[in-house]
Amino acid sequence: MTINTEAPATVNGAVPDGRMTLPPKTQRRPMLWLLGIALVAVGGLVAAWLTTVVGNTSQVVALRNDVDRGTVIEAGDLMTVEISGDPALKTVEAGEEGAMVGKYASRDLTANSLLTASAVSEEVIPKSGDALVGVALTQAQLPSTPLHAGDQVQLVSTPRAQEDLPEGAATSIDATVVRTGKAPDTNQVIVDVTVPSEDATALAAMVATGRVALVVDGAAE
Numbered sequence: 001m002t003i004n005t006e007a008p009a010t011v012n013g014a015v016p017d018g019r020m021t022l023p024p025k026t027q028r029r030p031m032l033w034l035l036g037i038a039l040v041a042v043g044g045l046v047a048a049w050l051t052t053v054v055g056n057t058s059q060v061v062a063l064r065n066d067v068d069r070g071t072v073i074e075a076g077d078l079m080t081v082e083i084s085g086d087p088a089l090k091t092v093e094a095g096e097e098g099a100m101v102g103k104y105a106s107r108d109l110t111a112n113s114l115l116t117a118s119a120v121s122e123e124v125i126p127k128s129g130d131a132l133v134g135v136a137l138t139q140a141q142l143p144s145t146p147l148h149a150g151d152q153v154q155l156v157s158t159p160r161a162q163e164d165l166p167e168g169a170a171t172s173i174d175a176t177v178v179r180t181g182k183a184p185d186t187n188q189v190i191v192d193v194t195v196p197s198e199d200a201t202a203l204a205a206m207v208a209t210g211r212v213a214l215v216v217d218g219a220a221e
Contacts, residue, residue, distance in 0.1 A: 057082050059094035060114060067109040070124045075101050078115065090116050106149075106178065118149055118179065125178055131200035133175075135191045135207050135214065136183060142214040147191060151177040152217040155193070157206050172215075173199045173206075 064079040078101070080094045092100060092115050103120040126132045135155060147153075157171040175193035183190050191214065195203055206212045 057084055060091040061094060061097045061100065062114050063109050063111050066111050067105045069105050069108050071105050073100055073103055073105060073120060081114075083114070090118065092117060126194045129197055130194045131197045132178065132192060132194055133200055133203050133207070135193060135203070135212065136188045136210075137191060137212070137214055138188055141212065142189065142191070143216055145216070147177050147180050147216070149177055149179055153177055153193065154215040154217060155203055155206065156213045156215055158211045158213050160211060171202075171206075173203050174217075175203070 059080050059082050061078055062081045063077060065077045067073055067077050075097070078097045080097070083091075097115075100115065100120055103122060104124045106119055106121040106125050109115070109119055153175050154172045155175055173195055175195045178192040178194055180192070181190045182188075193203075
């Protein structure tokens with residue numbers, strides 16, 4: 001006897017005896033769903049970030065050429081660039097470059113760097129009759145209040161540790177702050193000051209001993 005193992009033929013999804021065949025069940029893949037949701041979320045975050053960055057850009061003035069300290073800035077030395085806005089950057093806004101032309105570079109300016117208002121001056125530094133001196137100070141030798149260009153200060157000679165205070169007024173030299181900066185690999189602050197030329201050598205000698213303190217004078221009324 002032979003046994004027929006062939007599946008019965010169907011007509012319009014039904015077998016001859018009237019029974020309906022069910023379509024095969026599709027297998028769900030939850031990992032693919034999760035991956036799709038994650039990609040959509042990441043895409044949204046990237047789009048939001050790009051919108052924020054583009055919205056916060058601004059045009060500022062930068063250096064096209066190197067300009068040495070004391071050199072007059074010319075129109076050809078400047079250009080306009082677009083950067084992401086940062087309140088910490090004291091930049092010169094585009095459109096104000098004309099006000100920078102004709103001024104002096106108060107320090108060496110390098111090409112492709114951003115221009116700041118503190119990097120220029122109305123007159124060459126040091127002017128005739130003055131000298132520029134760098135004073136290295138520790139945090140204990142100057143006020144905690146930040147110094148600014150133009151501040152009037154005194155550099156005072158201080159005694160050695162455990163040495164008696166000098167009789168009478170201590171030796172001091174009047175000076176004007178030009179700029180400040182951090183000494184590399186140390187905790188010292190470098191304060192560039194201008195002093196009358198005749199006081200420059202005495203101040204340099206005071207600085208060399210390390211026994212000097214900076215005092216800020218009150219603003220003139």
